[in-house]
Amino acid sequence: MAEKKSTRQAYGEYLVKLGEKNQNLxxxxxxxxxxxxxxxxxxxxxxxHFNVGIAEANLMxxxxxxxxxxxxxxxxxxAIFGAGRAYEIIRNSICYPKLNxxxxxxxxxISVGEDGGxxxxxxxxxxxxxIPNMTVLSPADAIETEKMMDVAMAxxxxxxxxxxxxxxxxxxDEDYQFEVGKAGLLxxxxxxxxxxxxxxxxxxxxxxxxxxxxxxSARVLNMGSIKPIDTNAITEAAINTGAIVTAEEHSIIxxxxxxxxxxxxDGVPVPLERVGVKxxxxxxxxxxxxxxxxxxxxxxxxxxxxxxxxxx
Amino acid sequence: MAFLxxxxxxxxxxxxxxxxxxxxxxxxxxxxxxEILTLLYFEQxxxxxxxxxxxxxxxxxxxxxxxxxxxxxxLAAKGFFPKAELENLxxxxxxxxxxxxxxxxxxxxxxxxxxxxxxxVAAGMALAGKMDNKSHKIYALLGDGELQEGLVxxxxxxxxxxxxxxxxxxxxxxxxxxxxxICEVMSPFPIDAKFEAFGWNVITVEDGHDFDELRTAVxxxxxxxxxxxxxxxxxxxGKCVSFMExxxxxxxKGPNAEEVKQALAELEA
Ligand SMILES: Cc1ncc(C[n+]2csc(CCOP(=O)(O)OP(=O)(O)O)c2C)c(N)n1
Ligand SMILES: [Mg+2]
Numbered sequence: 365m366a367e368k369k370s371t372r373q374a375y376g377e378y379l380v381k382l383g384e385k386n387q388n389l390x391x392x393x394x395x396x397x398x399x400x401x402x403x404x405x406x407x408x409x410x411x412x413h414f415n416v417g418i419a420e421a422n423l424m425x426x427x428x429x430x431x432x433x434x435x436x437x438x439x440x441x442x443a444i445f446g447a448g449r450a451y452e453i454i455r456n457s458i459c460y461p462k463l464n465x466x467x468x469x470x471x472x473x474i475s476v477g478e479d480g481g482x483x484x485x486x487x488x489x490x491x492x493x494x495i496p497n498m499t500v501l502s503p504a505d506a507i508e509t510e511k512m513m514d515v516a517m518a519x520x521x522x523x524x525x526x527x528x529x530x531x532x533x534x535x536x537d538e539d540y541q542f543e544v545g546k547a548g549l550l551x552x553x554x555x556x557x558x559x560x561x562x563x564x565x566x567x568x569x570x571x572x573x574x575x576x577x578x579x580x581s582a583r584v585l586n587m588g589s590i591k592p593i594d595t596n597a598i599t600e601a602a603i604n605t606g607a608i609v610t611a612e613e614h615s616i617i618x619x620x621x622x623x624x625x626x627x628x629x630d631g632v633p634v635p636l637e638r639v640g641v642k643x644x645x646x647x648x649x650x651x652x653x654x655x656x657x658x659x660x661x662x663x664x665x666x667x668x669x670x671x672x673x674x675x676x
Numbered sequence: 677m678a679f680l681x682x683x684x685x686x687x688x689x690x691x692x693x694x695x696x697x698x699x700x701x702x703x704x705x706x707x708x709x710x711e712i713l714t715l716l717y718f719e720q721x722x723x724x725x726x727x728x729x730x731x732x733x734x735x736x737x738x739x740x741x742x743x744x745x746x747x748x749x750x751l752a753a754k755g756f757f758p759k760a761e762l763e764n765l766x767x768x769x770x771x772x773x774x775x776x777x778x779x780x781x782x783x784x785x786x787x788x789x790x791x792x793x794x795x796x797v798a799a800g801m802a803l804a805g806k807m808d809n810k811s812h813k814i815y816a817l818l819g820d821g822e823l824q825e826g827l828v829x830x831x832x833x834x835x836x837x838x839x840x841x842x843x844x845x846x847x848x849x850x851x852x853x854x855x856x857x858i859c860e861v862m863s864p865f866p867i868d869a870k871f872e873a874f875g876w877n878v879i880t881v882e883d884g885h886d887f888d889e890l891r892t893a894v895x896x897x898x899x900x901x902x903x904x905x906x907x908x909x910x911x912x913x914g915k916c917v918s919f920m921e922x923x924x925x926x927x928x929k930g931p932n933a934e935e936v937k938q939a940l941a942e943l944e945a
Binding site: 422 | 698700701741766767768769770772773774775777787788789790791792821822824825826853854855858861862864
């Protein structure tokens with residue numbers, strides 16, 4: 365099995381490198397710097413790390429203020445508190461004035477584990493995606509996290525980066541290229557297209573192998589850029605494979621599945637099956653059994669793919 | 677008195693055991709507030725373990741919801757549900773979620789876990805009590821780091837504005853939050869003067885592990901005529917487990933088998 369690393373760990377480590385290159389980079393946290401891994405940056409560069417305490421609304425407001433003065437703030441906390449508690453500050457003080465704030469939230473999805481439903485954000489993609497001026501990025505592994513952070517630095521405006529708590533296999537190597545608005549083709553195929561994001565990319569690749577054993581050829585797209593989304597890749601997949609499955613560690617309402625459905629409705633409607641959390645809150649538990657319980661495994665993707673193909 | 681001391685000792689043992697079994701959870705802030713919950717549930721609050729939703733009961737809101745283990749251990753000790761259930765803390769399908777769920781656990785009056793929200797809900801409960809001319813009290817427990825949330829002060833303003841003298845909030849002033857000492861991360865001090873300025877009746881308890889002091893404070897709070905009361909309790913995070921005391925590292929981490937053994941030995945002594 366490949367090396368494993370959480371995207372939050374990659375984030376904390378790479379912040380140090382970005383901070384060396386750009387003296388305007390500042391990092392803000394809200395009493396979770398050990399968990400978000402911004403403490404790695406804090407240790408390297410204490411004068412540019414600010415812990416605002418347990419105050420997520422102020423976290424985002426101060427980030428906005430710093431950005432007006434030319435700083436490049438990375439604001440971090442858990443996804444539930446950043447995208448949730450501070451939602452309207454992100455909307456009105458960061459996105460409406462199009463300020464250059466990078467919002468990097470960890471502990472997204474149900475892979476938070478034991479802390480339970482109150483802490484498992486299954487709606488942050490929906491919340492961030494709906495705001496004008498926002499770019500929404502969801503890395504599948506440690507390498508993609510770094511590449512997305514480079515891209516975020518190059519964007520003059522708000523960017524949301526969705527990070528996870530649990531260790532996930534490293535899928536890409538240093539040569540991997542990430543472009544905003546572009547899907548990554550991980551596997552060619554003709555019968556169905558599996559479009560995955562975040563930690564569901566691994567299970568999607570696994571599902572493609574399982575489908576192959578059943579004589580089904582599945583294309584796999586990594587949709588790291590959720591907004592803007594790769595309309596061309598989705599439309600092409602619809603035309604060439606005629607059936608699509610989305611897979612995300614998020615509610616099936618408002619996330620990747622919805623974004624893909626929007627593109628299909630506007631262009632080439634084909635059968636779509638959405639693998640994700642089915643309008644339910646999460647709960648406490650260990651990660652693997654939770655993923656099973658909530659239908660977020662390779663087998664669930666296989667079942668969905670067969671269903672989508674049958675609907676052709 | 678001996679009864680409360682024995683009860684709180686048992687609650688502490690259960691906290692350590694259940695978090696050890698779950699291998700995750702929040703021992704520090706559970707142990708620091710054990711006396712507060714013990715006094716409330718075993719002496720001060722009008723609750724009925726046979727009828728958890730009894731209409732005229734006193735309510736308790738664990739605004740610092742991560743201290744769920746102390747609430748679960750207290751409710752189990754009081755007989756709201758069998759103690760054996762504590763073994764299922766944080767397990768898939770368990771009623772004992774990482775943070776309290778009012779629809780799953782008998783005796784839990786409000787679902788909490790996102791800091792700052794519980795005190796706001798408690799103010800709403802107290803307002804309802806006033807509207808309905810009820811005499812029951814609403815108790816809430818806040819962390820001292822939690823005081824950094826703006827929502828706490830929005831609720832504080834409203835509670836005095838509506839003269840919610842039926843609201844009694846405790847601050848578990850253990851001086852630590854996740855990233856370290858509260859005065860180093862983002863000082864909430866002075867806590868007493870802040871609440872006073874917001875129109876609250878303020879009582880300071882110098883030793884938040886002393887039942888007599890806590891009792892005197894609660895009894896005074898119950899007599900408040902037109903103001904909500906805050907009882908600021910000076911406590912020790914991780915209280916009674918030597919290696920956890922005053923150590924931010926034990927905020928949210930499960931002890932291993934060896935550590936559980938040592939902690940239980942200390943609690944027996
Ligand atoms: C809104 C919100 N932000 C962040 C957290 C994560 N968190 C859980 S406990 C905690 C520290 C709490 O410190 P304090 O209130 O002092 O609690 P205690 O010391 O009593 O455990 C934090 C930041 C949370 N639960 N809710
Ligand atoms: Mg504290």
